[in-house]
Amino acid sequence: MQLLRGLFLLVYGLLATLPLCWMALSSLKSRDDTISPYARFVPSLVQEAARSVGAPLGSAAAVSTFTPTVAAYGALSSVHAGAQGSFWSYLRSSVLIGVLSTAASVLLGTCCAYGFSRYRIPGAKDWLFFVLSTRFMPPLAVVVPVLMMYRELSLTGTALGLILLYTVFNLSLAVWLMKGFLDEIPRAYEEAAEVDGYSRLHAFVHIILPQARTGMAVTAVFCLISAWNEYGFAMTLNSSANTTVPAYFAGLQGNIDGMPWPQIAAGGLLFVTPIVLFTVLVRKHLLRGMTFGTIKQ
Amino acid sequence: MSRVELTGVTKSYTAGTLAVDRVDLSIGSGEFVVLLGPSGCGKTTTLRMVAGLELPSGGKITIDGEDVTRKGPAERDVGFVFQFYALYPHFTCAENIAFPLECAGVERRERAERVARVALRLGILDLLPRRPRELSGGDQQRVALARAMVRKPAVYLMDEPLGTLDAERRAELCEFIREQQLSTGVTTLYVTHDQEEAMRLADRVVVMSAGKILQAAPPLEVYDQPANRFVAHFVGSPGMNFVEGELAGGRFRSGHYGEGFACAPGSLPSGGGGRLVLGIRPEFVKLGPASDSGHVRGRIVADEDLGSSRALHVDTPCGRLVARVAAESPGRRGDEVSLTLEARGIRWFDPGDGASLP
Numbered sequence: 335m336q337l338l339r340g341l342f343l344l345v346y347g348l349l350a351t352l353p354l355c356w357m358a359l360s361s362l363k364s365r366d367d368t369i370s371p372y373a374r375f376v377p378s379l380v381q382e383a384a385r386s387v388g389a390p391l392g393s394a395a396a397v398s399t400f401t402p403t404v405a406a407y408g409a410l411s412s413v414h415a416g417a418q419g420s421f422w423s424y425l426r427s428s429v430l431i432g433v434l435s436t437a438a439s440v441l442l443g444t445c446c447a448y449g450f451s452r453y454r455i456p457g458a459k460d461w462l463f464f465v466l467s468t469r470f471m472p473p474l475a476v477v478v479p480v481l482m483m484y485r486e487l488s489l490t491g492t493a494l495g496l497i498l499l500y501t502v503f504n505l506s507l508a509v510w511l512m513k514g515f516l517d518e519i520p521r522a523y524e525e526a527a528e529v530d531g532y533s534r535l536h537a538f539v540h541i542i543l544p545q546a547r548t549g550m551a552v553t554a555v556f557c558l559i560s561a562w563n564e565y566g567f568a569m570t571l572n573s574s575a576n577t578t579v580p581a582y583f584a585g586l587q588g589n590i591d592g593m594p595w596p597q598i599a600a601g602g603l604l605f606v607t608p609i610v611l612f613t614v615l616v617r618k619h620l621l622r623g624m625t626f627g628t629i630k631q
Numbered sequence: 632m633s634r635v636e637l638t639g640v641t642k643s644y645t646a647g648t649l650a651v652d653r654v655d656l657s658i659g660s661g662e663f664v665v666l667l668g669p670s671g672c673g674k675t676t677t678l679r680m681v682a683g684l685e686l687p688s689g690g691k692i693t694i695d696g697e698d699v700t701r702k703g704p705a706e707r708d709v710g711f712v713f714q715f716y717a718l719y720p721h722f723t724c725a726e727n728i729a730f731p732l733e734c735a736g737v738e739r740r741e742r743a744e745r746v747a748r749v750a751l752r753l754g755i756l757d758l759l760p761r762r763p764r765e766l767s768g769g770d771q772q773r774v775a776l777a778r779a780m781v782r783k784p785a786v787y788l789m790d791e792p793l794g795t796l797d798a799e800r801r802a803e804l805c806e807f808i809r810e811q812q813l814s815t816g817v818t819t820l821y822v823t824h825d826q827e828e829a830m831r832l833a834d835r836v837v838v839m840s841a842g843k844i845l846q847a848a849p850p851l852e853v854y855d856q857p858a859n860r861f862v863a864h865f866v867g868s869p870g871m872n873f874v875e876g877e878l879a880g881g882r883f884r885s886g887h888y889g890e891g892f893a894c895a896p897g898s899l900p901s902g903g904g905g906r907l908v909l910g911i912r913p914e915f916v917k918l919g920p921a922s923d924s925g926h927v928r929g930r931i932v933a934d935e936d937l938g939s940s941r942a943l944h945v946d947t948p949c950g951r952l953v954a955r956v957a958a959e960s961p962g963r964r965g966d967e968v969s970l971t972l973e974a975r976g977i978r979w980f981d982p983g984d985g986a987s988l989p
Binding site: 523 | 682684709710711713717719720721730731734
């Protein structure tokens with residue numbers, strides 16, 4: 335059993351990480367190596383040496399190796415034709431827009447969900463349905479009206495424009511997720527705090543929020559991933575360097591020398607790293623789940 | 632030391648149904664009052680209205696003469712102990728206990744001192760650095776008690792604090808709560824559905840049913856002179872026996888027991904005869920061999936072991952009667968026996984509204 339499980343994990347692990355490994359390898363190749371008809375996946379620092387000892391040209395050993403280079407990472411710093419900035423400036427925008435819109439969604443969503451969870455609101459169910467209904471339509475269906483609106487408000491080409499947009503998109507998800515989590519927190523905590531002399535707001539900040547951490551972490555992961563990977567609006571509303579990394583990759587397509595694959599692989603690798611890091615950081619919260627041990631229900 | 636007065640306090644959740652129905656209750660300074668009743672009788676709602684956690688639909692609540700009916704819990708100076716402890720899980724026990732003091736603006740050093748003092752008193756000093764979820768239910772409730780007792784509020788309010796604990800812990804904490812209350816002299820309102828707890832703790836027991844107060848009296852009086860059939864049956868375990876019948880000329884006849892039996896003159900109601908309900912507690916039903924000349928004969932159909940005593944359920948022509956006898960006394964299932972109803976244990980009730988008759 336143990337062996338089977340280990341075997342399964344090994345196979346699955348290989349399958350899951352293979353694309354990432356391939357991307358990492360590609361980022362170290364020269365462009366010729368990435369578009370070679372043979373799969374070159376063995377980085378070799380001694381390729382020339384291998385050739386010189388007489389391995390015939392075209393033999394497996396020769397064709398499957400490539401000479402690693404970090405040139406692609408260097409190329410990320412240059413501003414390619416048609417772009418407004420280097421990869422790094424796009425990444426900076428991505429971080430700014432992703433973090434701020436996630437923070438705003440989680441914060442607003444938590445406050446809103448707290449209201450729905452704790453107060454009697456006339457027509458609460460209808461309101462919640464309305465909140466959810468904002469997600470019924472694919473967001474890209476409204477790209478033109480949003481573009482026209484943003485032009486009037488001079489929000490096109492700004493980071494603020496995308497932050498607002500992503501916050502709004504993710505808010506409904508945040509409200510629904512957080513409502514579920516907050517409903518699980520017994521009211522007795524707030525009641526205890528109120529009897530102890532605290533205001534409702536104080537109880538919310540000092541008692542409820544710390545216990546909603548798990549929910550907020552989960553919500554933040556969802557919001558961040560969605561904002562981080564969004565492409566359509568980032569592309570349409572923003573042609574400046576204030577836009578996010580997905581738009582940068584799209585811009586590389588017009589390159590006159592063909593697709594710069596090593597550069598795309600290098601950028602892609604750097605682009606997924608923050609998300610992976612963030613998810614690993616909050617993993618403790620994600621896995622801990624709802625372990626309230628102090629109020630039985 | 633504070634007086635708490637409830638005048639005509641009413642709570643309705645949806646139109647038509649009253650959770651609490653015009654409750655009048657006056658709790659004296661330093662008094663320990665227990666609200667006792669089955670679940671859904673409105674006792675917890677009453678308590679929560681005194682705490683300010685629920686807003687009454689009508690009536691008035693005063694603490695020390697001050698009208699607090701519309702005030703929030705923070706403005707009332709009460710200490711509340713919850714059934715499920717409600718300890719803040721992300722704080723240590725020490726931080727939990729210090730929490731009310733922090734709000735009151737007590738300085739850090741004094742805070743630590745008072746936390747230590749109350750923890751010492753409750754025997755939980757060693758629990759202070761731990762988190763609530765690492766503790767057993769009994770210990771958590773001790774910490775919750777400490778949180779309420781670290782201040783000296785006008786009133787302690789306790790909502791079934793021992794409801795989730797096992798019997799041993801319950802008895803131990805019960806004693807402890809009473810001790811603390813006596814030594815601090817803080818007026819206390821305590822809710823429970825457990826009559827034993829109520830009897831043990833209370834200066835005065837308030838029996839509630841369907842949102843109304845049925846009787847408010849010292850524990851022994853509630854047991855001995857129940858105000859009506861409900862109280863008589865709810866208090867005491869097993870509850871009081873009832874026989875419906877007709878009293879005429881000193882003889883009580885039940886519907887299925889034509890000849891009836893003579894009642895001792897001292898046990899007759901002052902209002903004379905007529906249709907009545909006779910009530911008698913199981914310990915006043917005496918068992919004898921079938922040959923005895925008791926009040927009524929019957930057959931034992933169930934034998935319930937209560938530990939120190941046994942409850943024998945006897946089918947008689949007057950209906951089923953429960954007798955409480957010593958554990959070692961004879962009488963087994965299937966035995967024919969004769970029952971004698973002790974005169975001093977007989978109570979009379981109105982067959983209509985169930986009210987007790989003098």
